[in-house]
Amino acid sequence: MNQSPAECSDLADGFGSAIASRSYGFEATHEAVRSQSQTILTELFNAGLSMPDTISKSEILLGEVLNNIVEHSYADTTGDIEISWFLTDDTIWFETRDRGKEMPGATLPNPDCPPNDVALEDMPEGGFGWFMINQLAQEISYQRTDGINVLKFAIPRVG
Amino acid sequence: MQLDAVSHEGAMILTVQAERIDAASAVQLKNQFRDATNDATGRVIMDLDQVKFMDSSGLGAMVAVLKLLKGRKLELVNLSPTVSKVFALTRMDKVFKILPDMDEAFASLSSDKAQKAS
Numbered sequence: 001m002n003q004s005p006a007e008c009s010d011l012a013d014g015f016g017s018a019i020a021s022r023s024y025g026f027e028a029t030h031e032a033v034r035s036q037s038q039t040i041l042t043e044l045f046n047a048g049l050s051m052p053d054t055i056s057k058s059e060i061l062l063g064e065v066l067n068n069i070v071e072h073s074y075a076d077t078t079g080d081i082e083i084s085w086f087l088t089d090d091t092i093w094f095e096t097r098d099r100g101k102e103m104p105g106a107t108l109p110n111p112d113c114p115p116n117d118v119a120l121e122d123m124p125e126g127g128f129g130w131f132m133i134n135q136l137a138q139e140i141s142y143q144r145t146d147g148i149n150v151l152k153f154a155i156p157r158v159g
Numbered sequence: 160m161q162l163d164a165v166s167h168e169g170a171m172i173l174t175v176q177a178e179r180i181d182a183a184s185a186v187q188l189k190n191q192f193r194d195a196t197n198d199a200t201g202r203v204i205m206d207l208d209q210v211k212f213m214d215s216s217g218l219g220a221m222v223a224v225l226k227l228l229k230g231r232k233l234e235l236v237n238l239s240p241t242v243s244k245v246f247a248l249t250r251m252d253k254v255f256k257i258l259p260d261m262d263e264a265f266a267s268l269s270s271d272k273a274q275k276a277s
Contacts, residue, residue: 030181030182030183034179052240056240056244059212059241060214063182063212067181067214071182114249116250116253116254117253120225120226120229120230123254125222125223126215126219128218129214129215129216131248132215132248132249135248136248
């Protein structure tokens with residue numbers, strides 16, 4: 001796992017000044033997502049992010065977004081994920097980059113909530129990930145440029 | 160991840176020995192749950208006290224293990240704030256019986272027993 005000091009470029013241009021920011025690169029595996037998420041949460045906490053609800057949302061979002069890259073973007077290949085965060089007084093900004101497959105339809109998934117009122121055997125065992133991302137994140141954007149998927153999202157610092 | 164099983168007053172209590180139920184451990188949970196509950200007939204109570212985090216894959220595994228019980232009850236106890244948030248956001252808190260702690264679970268076991276005895 002390579003970690004380098006932040007060069008957060010244009011991640012939060014125009015969104016106020018950073019209290020702290022960092023970038024990382026790591027191999028796209030479920031195990032690496034686990035340890036990288038823990039590292040990011042620890043560093044956000046050290047940078048002053050102490051609200052339990054915001055930490056909780058960040059942890060859920062990091063898991064969903066990064067595991068989606070492992071499972072879908074790099075479904076048939078392996079590769080690296082880059083992630084940056086940028087903390088301001090009122091918001092945490094995240095940006096992920098990967099060189100896997102393009103998002104289907106080159107657009108952000110926006111599924112309905114999986115049903116919870118169907119027969120037991122028909123209960124959904126998937127489809128929760130993007131639903132939660134859309135519920136928890138703000139300012140979500142997706143761009144594919146020069147073979148690179150760039151996903152950005154924000155979490156307000158409240159609660 | 161490991162699932163410890165003990166019997167208590169006709170119910171099976173499964174304690175999840177892991178801090179996370181996520182994409183990396185969802186399959187293990189399903190396999191261990193299947194092995195542990197194969198011969199069980201009564202209520203199944205899952206103690207999630209050690210589980211601080213669950214992702215959508217972990218939640219999918221929880222729905223999968225509920226199906227293994229074919230209509231028998233699965234009660235979840237000691238959910239962390241993050242785990243509670245995942246169940247609430249996806250409305251899966253309506254599909255499982257969620258109890259605040261083991262005292263509540265034991266109390267309802269005792270009342271089950273009293274009803275059977277009367």
